[in-house]
Amino acid sequence: MVFGWSKKQPEEHAMNEITGEKKIQLSDVHKIVIDLSQLRKSQTTSEIKHLRNNTEPLIGDLMKIGSVLEKDNLKVDDIDKHLAIIVVRGKKQVISVIKKDVVHLPEISSIDDAKKLDYSLNQILKKVGDVLGRQTRVIHIFAKKYATQLKENLEVMNKNQLDIHKLLKNYDSAKITSDEIIDSLNQIKTLGEARQEKNQKIDDTNQNAQSLVEKIISLQNSIEEIKSSDNYKKYLELKNKLDTFSAQKSNIKNEIDIQFTKISRLLSRYEYGSSLDKEQKNILSTLVENPFDVLVPQNKDTIIVILENVRKGISSGSISVKDIDKSLFYLTETEESLKGFVKQISEYSQKYKKMKNDLNSLNSDELVSLEHELAKNTSFKEDSQLKSETFQGEIDEIDLKIPQLVSEIEDKLRQFSNTKYTILSS
Numbered sequence: 001m002v003f004g005w006s007k008k009q010p011e012e013h014a015m016n017e018i019t020g021e022k023k024i025q026l027s028d029v030h031k032i033v034i035d036l037s038q039l040r041k042s043q044t045t046s047e048i049k050h051l052r053n054n055t056e057p058l059i060g061d062l063m064k065i066g067s068v069l070e071k072d073n074l075k076v077d078d079i080d081k082h083l084a085i086i087v088v089r090g091k092k093q094v095i096s097v098i099k100k101d102v103v104h105l106p107e108i109s110s111i112d113d114a115k116k117l118d119y120s121l122n123q124i125l126k127k128v129g130d131v132l133g134r135q136t137r138v139i140h141i142f143a144k145k146y147a148t149q150l151k152e153n154l155e156v157m158n159k160n161q162l163d164i165h166k167l168l169k170n171y172d173s174a175k176i177t178s179d180e181i182i183d184s185l186n187q188i189k190t191l192g193e194a195r196q197e198k199n200q201k202i203d204d205t206n207q208n209a210q211s212l213v214e215k216i217i218s219l220q221n222s223i224e225e226i227k228s229s230d231n232y233k234k235y236l237e238l239k240n241k242l243d244t245f246s247a248q249k250s251n252i253k254n255e256i257d258i259q260f261t262k263i264s265r266l267l268s269r270y271e272y273g274s275s276l277d278k279e280q281k282n283i284l285s286t287l288v289e290n291p292f293d294v295l296v297p298q299n300k301d302t303i304i305v306i307l308e309n310v311r312k313g314i315s316s317g318s319i320s321v322k323d324i325d326k327s328l329f330y331l332t333e334t335e336e337s338l339k340g341f342v343k344q345i346s347e348y349s350q351k352y353k354k355m356k357n358d359l360n361s362l363n364s365d366e367l368v369s370l371e372h373e374l375a376k377n378t379s380f381k382e383d384s385q386l387k388s389e390t391f392q393g394e395i396d397e398i399d400l401k402i403p404q405l406v407s408e409i410e411d412k413l414r415q416f417s418n419t420k421y422t423i424l425s426s
Contacts, residue, residue: 021420037178044171048164049108055160056105058153066098090138101127121161177416184405195398198391209384212377219374226367235362242355252344253292260291262330269319270310295341
């Protein structure tokens with residue numbers, strides 16, 4: 001027969017049955033949670049104190065049983081010598097554990113005391129249960145008169161310890177729930193403050209945007225006033241003429257490019273095989289790539305020298321070509337066109353420069369400044385609108401989050417109390 005007692009597992013803490021409903025404001029929740037927490041703490045401490053006081057006399061009984069058992073020789077003189085040794089050894093082990101590990105229970109005035117009690121009582125039951133389990137035959141056969149009392153005492157102590165443990169477990173669960181509610185309240189408070197701050201930023205941003213709109217309108221009016229003047233009309237007319245005249249550059253450039261393309265390979269071969277000074281090298285390289293840029297009066301003589309040197313190279317055979325006559329013809333044609341090209345470019349550049357200067361003289365510095373200011377303030381206004389939209393998006397997220405937190409608080413309050421709380425919208 002195994003020495004022991006019925007050890008029931010603690011029941012899972014069920015949600016309190018809802019016995020009432022109440023509508024409250026969000027601002028009431030913190031006080032309700034604090035009050036319920038204090039009440040739960042007080043009730044738990046009181047119930048565990050009651051269980052402790054019911055259990056302490058049983059501790060005293062265990063100590064008395066140990067004292068009486070120590071003096072009882074269990075009539076070992078009447079049994080087999082070898083068996084007597086086993087009985088005496090078992091008896092000593094039981095007495096040793098009772099003397100060493102069965103101690104008075106701590107007084108209860110707080111939850112921490114209750115947790116110490118839970119641990120202490122569990123250790124007592126474990127140690128005593130272990131030794132009685134090992135010596136169950138000795139106790140039931142040779143100390144039968146103690147077995148019943150031990151079993152009854154330990155059953156009650158075990159039940160009380162399970163009740164204490166369950167009360168503490170329920171208290172801890174309720175405390176976790178109350179902490180979560182407080183944390184959610186803090187989140188709502190933080191979100192509310194953030195919402196208020198972002199609303200203020202939207203107001204400030206919108207005021208700034210309105211101020212910018214007024215400034216933009218003023219700038220636009222000033223620009224329109226300048227653009228309606230005779231001077232600005234002359235400016236536009238000259239600008240259109242300049243734009244039209246600028247197209248002549250492409251025509252001149254195309255004509256020059258066509259001519260120099262005919263000798264570009266000759267120029268490249270001359271450039272590759274000749275030793276030139278820096279000025280000539282730069283002019284020759286540009287003649288190959290973009291002749292328009294170097295056909296100016298000051299470069300004319302150098303260009304003629306380069307073309308004549310190419311001619312000599314072809315004639316001497318140092319520049320190899322398939323058709324000498326055709327190559328020499330193109331060189332002659334280019335030299336004969338050179339003066340006309342230089343003149344065209346020079347006349348175009350002088351006329352363009354004069355028209356540009358005339359245009360700049362008509363251009364209003366005030367208009368340029370106003371248009372710059374208009375562009376800058378328009379950009380500022382767009383930035384302000386974007387900021388306002390961003391803040392509003394963040395507010396919308398907050399407006400979704402807060403109701404979720406409120407709903408979570410309502411659910412946790414139902415777990416925490418036996419009242420169904422409904423939190424009203426402000």
